[in-house]
Amino acid sequence: MVVDPLIELLDVNKYFGELHVLEDINLTVGKGEVVVVIGPSGSGKSTLCRAINRLEPIQSGTIKLDGQPLPEEGKALARLRADVGMVFQSFNLFAHKTVLQNVSLGQVKVRKRKKEEADQRSRELLGRVGLADQAPKFPAQLSGGQQQRVAIVRALAMEPKVMLFDEPTSALDPEMINEVLEVMRQLARDGMTMVVVTHEMGFARSAANRVVFMADGRIVEDRTPEEFFTDPHSDRAKDFLSKIL
Numbered sequence: 267m268v269v270d271p272l273i274e275l276l277d278v279n280k281y282f283g284e285l286h287v288l289e290d291i292n293l294t295v296g297k298g299e300v301v302v303v304i305g306p307s308g309s310g311k312s313t314l315c316r317a318i319n320r321l322e323p324i325q326s327g328t329i330k331l332d333g334q335p336l337p338e339e340g341k342a343l344a345r346l347r348a349d350v351g352m353v354f355q356s357f358n359l360f361a362h363k364t365v366l367q368n369v370s371l372g373q374v375k376v377r378k379r380k381k382e383e384a385d386q387r388s389r390e391l392l393g394r395v396g397l398a399d400q401a402p403k404f405p406a407q408l409s410g411g412q413q414q415r416v417a418i419v420r421a422l423a424m425e426p427k428v429m430l431f432d433e434p435t436s437a438l439d440p441e442m443i444n445e446v447l448e449v450m451r452q453l454a455r456d457g458m459t460m461v462v463v464t465h466e467m468g469f470a471r472s473a474a475n476r477v478v479f480m481a482d483g484r485i486v487e488d489r490t491p492e493e494f495f496t497d498p499h500s501d502r503a504k505d506f507l508s509k510i511l
């Protein structure tokens with residue numbers, strides 16, 4: 267039982283044409299919880315994240331954030347996107363804006379902060395992830411690991427209620443994976459509510475409160491990492507773990 271739910275998915279169904287990509291999904295994420303979502307490619311993990319952010323509409327069911335159904339359009343939708351920070355596999359920074367501008371832009375546009383105030387906050391957050399010196403540079407001048415840390419900071423600058431990570435380290439060279447995971451571990455320790463799709467099982471073991479295992483658009487297991495990794499119940503999970511561990 268989740269005591270204080272922040273995200274609730276109730277009987278959610280999503281189709282792409284004939285393809286049933288999310289099938290009767292019921293999932294609750296409590297405030298301050300870290301939920302790691304794992305599963306084979308094509309199982310619907312990205313679609314699940316995108317549905318929570320309303321980047322993908324659903325055909326039936328309800329998704330609530332902080333007790334409220336997701337808004338469908340307009341300013342409320344822009345605020346939802348700010349409340350639900352999202353970090354993708356590809357870093358998605360604005361190539362023609364500096365690191366500082368990337369982090370400040372949404373704060374000014376959506377959160378209506380003054381530019382000076384936004385910039386100050388951006389610099390402080392960049393400093394916290396070791397990127398103070400990078401503020402005037404353009405994304406292409408940064409390493410992949412640095413760009414991903416900027417993407418995290420950009421979402422954090424909006425003061426989101428929850429952070430969604432969709433394979434945030436999958437596009438990184440191995441030596442850069444840890445610097446990004448370390449920022450995520452710190453966020454988790456600071457009490458951020460997080461949904462993390464990842465193949466980094468070390469992160470799942472050490473940082474997750476729960477592991478959600480998906481296959482073919484369904485949630486097959488939803489348990490603590492300890493339970494899941496030592497005693498997976500389903501054949502699908504056993505098979506998956508045997509291939510990646």
Ligand code: ADP
Pocket residue numbers: 282285287305306307308309310311312313314
């Ligand atoms: P995962 O992230 O677990 O790899 P996805 O959520 O990306 O899975 O995809 C789930 C299924 O939906 C896959 O079969 C994929 O090919 C399909 N799919 C994803 N996005 C689209 C789309 N925009 N149009 C049609 N099919 C899609």
Ligand code: MG
Pocket residue numbers: 311312313432433
């Ligand atoms: Mg995916």
